[in-house]
Amino acid sequence: MDKTWAEVTCEIPAAMIDLLADFLVELSGNGVSIDNLELDTFSLDTMDEAPVKTVRAYFTPDDELEEKLAALNRFIQEHAPAYGDAAPAPPTVTTLREEDWATGWRQHFAPTRIGRKLVIKPTWEPFSPEPGDLVIELDPGMAFGTGTHPTTRLCLEALEKLGTAGDVLDVGTGSGILAMAAVKLGAQRVVGTDIDPDAVAVARENCAMNGVTAELVTTPLADIPGQFSVVLANILAEDLVRMAADLTAKVAPGGFLILSGILVERESYVIDGFVSTGLTLAETTREGEWSCLLYQAGQ
Ligand SMILES: C[S@@+](CC[C@H](N)C(=O)[O-])C[C@H]1O[C@@H](n2cnc3c(N)ncnc32)[C@H](O)[C@@H]1O
Incomplete structure (x- = not known):
């Protein structure tokens, strides 16, 4: 008999996406798709x-399945009112055949523009770049970092605004998305590190697919030699604070440190954790419940 999938659709307030997506990934053990992340319709403003x-x-x-759907409905009914939906609709379920699932899942991903020039494009989607576009091909579902998460987008926007003329270190590289963007944006040398060897393997494949050269390693941060004009770290707030001294040591004089993965409510905790580093907080950007801190080192 053909294998089938249950496609569960939830209509929720936009601000609740991250919360629900995390819950669904945990509950289903699979990825989720979010509508309206298309190139033409998606922007931080819209x-x-x-x-x-x-x-x-x-x-x-x-x-x-019944039990999981009941848990999902309870979760939506409990949380949606806090995001302004007093009477949230229960999730709906459609049965899909395996072959419909394989193509149906894909149809929810589309090329996504981030910042001015960067475009993240699923490998199967046709896309005609504008002059100056920097296209990164990436398939969702392997390692964290497909460009659909606000913490990744905030880093990419910060990176594009800074320009990356020098050397870049990407701590917690995941899919390698930030490392690849740094290469495309003109960095001379890019090093990406991750504690997860599987992520590094995926990042290497992604770099090869995109024809970019980056050094992708599992070397612990403290053991990476040299200093970098831009250091990126999109990891949890607690890890950022724990690694504050090592991250700071990697920033060249006058260079920048981009910290992401910080819930807005944890922003002051991270800022407090970096006070003793001597870095200057240059900018804070936010998207939804996520915050990104840009620090600069003295000359
Ligand atoms: C949220 S993902 C970020 C992926 C990608 N850089 C992005 O911005 O989308 C965090 C990554 O950091 C890695 N990580 C967590 N703690 C780390 C540490 N102490 N050193 C290096 N990598 C770490 C995880 O394995 C994971 O791949």
């Missing part, structure tokens, strides 16, 4: 204006 978003998750129909 995201705030769009009141409702569609999030889809994919479950294998098994004995636990």
Whole structure:
């Protein structure tokens, strides 16, 4: 008999996307898709204006599906009112055949423009770049970092604004998305490190697919030699604070440190954790519940 999937569709307030997506990934063990991340319709401005978003998750129909759907409905009913939806609709379920799932899942991903020049494009999508566009090909679903998460987007925007004429260090490289963007934006030398060897393997494949050269390693941060004009770290707030001295030591005089992965409510915790480093907080950018801090080292 053909294998089938249960496609579960949730209509939720836009500001609740991250919360629900995390819950769904945990519950289903699969990735999720979010509508309206298309190139033409998505921008940070329109995201705030769009009141409702569609999030889809994919479950294998098994004995636990009913239970999981009930847990999902409870989660939505409990949390959506805090985001302004007093009467959230329960999720709907459609059964998909394996072959429809394989193509149906893909249809929810489209090329996404981030900042002015960067475009993240799924490998299967045709795309005609504008002059000056820097296109990164990336398939969702392997390592963290497909450009759809606000913490990644905030880093990419910061990186594009800074320009990357010198050397760049990407701490917690995941899919390698930030490392690849740094190369495309003109960095001379890019080093990406991750504690997860699988992520490094994926990042290497992605770099090869995009024809970019970066040094991708599992070397612990403290053991990476040299200093860099830009250091990026999109990891958890607690890790950023724990690694504050090592991250700072890697920033060249006058260079920049971009910190992401910080919930807005944890922003002051991270800022406090970097006070003793001597770096200057140059800019704070936010998207939804996520915050990104840009620090600069003295000359
Ligand atoms: C949120 S993902 C970021 C991926 C990508 N850089 C992006 O911006 O989308 C965080 C990554 O950091 C890695 N990581 C966590 N702690 C780390 C550490 N102490 N040193 C290096 N990598 C770390 C994780 O394995 C994961 O791949």
